[in-house]
Amino acid sequence: MITLSSSTKKQREIPYSKSPSLIQQISFVLDPITYLETEVVRLGEVFWAYAPMRAIIAASPEAIRQVFAKGDDTFGIVDNASAKFILGGEGSIGLVSGEEHIRQRQVLGPAFRGEHLKACSELVCQVTRGLLNGKRKIVMEEVAQTVSVASILSLTFGSIEGERYQMIAREFTSQIEIIESPLKALQLFVPLLRFFSGSWGKWQRSRKIFFEEVAAETRERRQAGMSDRGDILSLLIKEGEPDNRIYSQVMTLLYAGRESTAYTLAWILYWVCTMPIVRHKLLAEIDSGEDYMSLPYLDAVIKEALRIYPPAFIFGPRVTKVPFKLLDWELEPGTVVFPCPYLIHHRKEIYPEPKTFRPERFLERQFTPYEYLPFGGGHRTCIAMALALFELKLAIGTILSEYNVELADKRPVRAVRRGAVLGPERYELLVERR
Ligand code: HEM
Structure with missing residues (x-):
């Protein structure tokens, strides 16, 4: 039996796009990068998407750490x-x-x-x-x-x-x-x-x-x-x-x-x-x-x-078998989660000027397995x-x-x-x- 703490939110509270699901699916299939980059800016580091199935996209190192653990x-x-x-x-x-x-x-x-x-x-x-x-x-x-x-x-x-x-x-x-x-x-x-x-x-x-x-x-x-x-x-x-x-x-x-x-x-x-x-x-x-x-x-x-x-750019879907706490949200069994390395690899606070090809960044510092994956x-x-x-x-x-x-x-x-x-x-x- 899982008791929800006061900071735990329901999975339906995870931000989601108002675009029709079919439009999202087509965008994801035809131009996944534009789709994912647009949604992460609008919705934040964890959001619902149709990619192409209804799933939660995890673009935060901490969320990925929790999934991989x-x-x-x-x-x-x-x-x-x-x-x-x-x-x-x-x-x-x-x-x-x-x-x-x-x-x-x-x-x-x-x-x-x-x-x-x-x-x-x-x-x-x-x-x-x-x-x-x-x-x-x-x-x-x-x-x-x-x-x-x-x-x-x-x-x-x-x-x-x-x-x-x-x-x-x-x-x-x-x-x-x-x-x-x-x-x-x-x-x-x-x-x-x-x-x-x-x-x-x-x-x-x-x-x-x-x-x-x-x-x-x-x-x-x-x-x-x-x-x-x-x-x-x-x-x-x-x-x-x-x-x-x-x-x-x-x-x-x-x-x-x-x-x-x-x-x-x-x-x-x-x-x-x-x-x-x-x-x-x-x-x-x-x-x-x-x-x-x-x-x-x-x-x-x-x-x-x-x-x-x-x-x-996005890993194979993982589906929860049991209730699972992802950051502040309590996921129900049967929820699909996609860890998204592309979005993590383009986070400005981890990789300044993320669109620039700059190998030196790997000589200057080390990244955790949840920042670089x-x-x-x-x-x-x-x-x-x-x-x-x-x-x-x-x-x-x-x-x-x-x-x-x-x-x-x-x-x-x-x-x-x-x-x-x-x-x-x-x-x-x-x-x-x-
Ligand atoms: C630059 C090259 C490669 C990259 C970036 C890459 C990336 C990945 C990633 C991200 C996964 C995990 C996917 C997930 O968790 O859903 C994976 C799994 C896997 N890769 Fe690679 N891969 C590469 C080359 C290869 C090669 C050359 C082979 C085989 C000769 C291979 C065989 C596999 C297999 C069999 C798995 C599944 C492992 C499992 O489920 O336990 N990969 N790869």
Whole structure:
């Protein structure tokens, strides 16, 4: 039995917008940043929104601290049919909770540590060079996505040599295209639209091939007794995971990792090209010959890129299972809360001039895990944070030490919704060997 203190307010007293819910939903889908920034100014750091479901947006470090401090006893996962569909079933690490979630993190965790990352490093440099060599003009995000998929596949399968891995990468890429376009993605929610769309059939075919290839690889490894290679597939086989869960996990890692890392890399090169002082400082460090992993300015540039436009600009919805006190408000069970790192990262009192790209802020002071949270927090923190940072450092170091890069078009690049995440508009780079 919960007794409300005199300072506790009911959840219906949380500020909310008077705009019609449909308008809010459309604004959130089409231009989430303008929507969230407008509402936070009007309503304050905790407010009701339609994003696109009715939910509380938490944009205060203290509110985030309170949410992250609680586990699955307090917050559950919103049952999301389209996420299950995209990720190939219910077994994905992103969709399970409680004991099963802890177990899956324990199974997958070792693959994202130490020696496995090192094994991936040569590959990242090799793939990056292969994509840039001999080219004059490149679409930055395509290069970044290819590097990102190669590193995830290498960690998952232990290798990317051979037709099978290329096929898996190709079929995954063609599946993700449907999520990228808001109009095509509507088919996930409105099944009737699938009858009128050629892309649906294409998507289904891609999924089938992707699944068959992952299944064939799993079968061959099981038959050959290959379960001790340390890659993710081997770990899952060793754990006795069924095929459908293996498929779902591989799909989840690709979805979770490809865009976020690729867009961050694309942003960093954009900032380098538009800010001569950043380029100058970064090159001085990279050309020093020190290990890329120990360069403070490079680290600060990556942190600042993830601050200003965190790909996961809003985290997955958490739904209260029990009454929960958020700041002064008593939330009822069944209330959906979205922690919003984008709004936290743009608070002026934490980050003066928040719209300015200024890596030095990360050299001047430390931020708490509730002030700076591009990789999430609590028990759902990104499992691949070390991999993502490692890969970004290697890719930037390789590109800037070996090539001169310039924007092909000097127009500013905006941050836009790219599927479920935030990314730069597509842009081109001119590349030339240094
Ligand atoms: C710059 C790159 C990345 C960023 C900014 C990022 C960000 C995040 C964030 C914010 C979360 C938590 C979401 C939430 O709490 O709702 C998360 C979870 C996750 N990320 Fe990442 N991520 C990145 C790269 C990757 C990569 C490369 C992979 C896989 C290879 C990956 C796999 C995952 C998985 C599996 C989860 C779910 C963890 C769980 O539920 O326990 N991420 N990521």
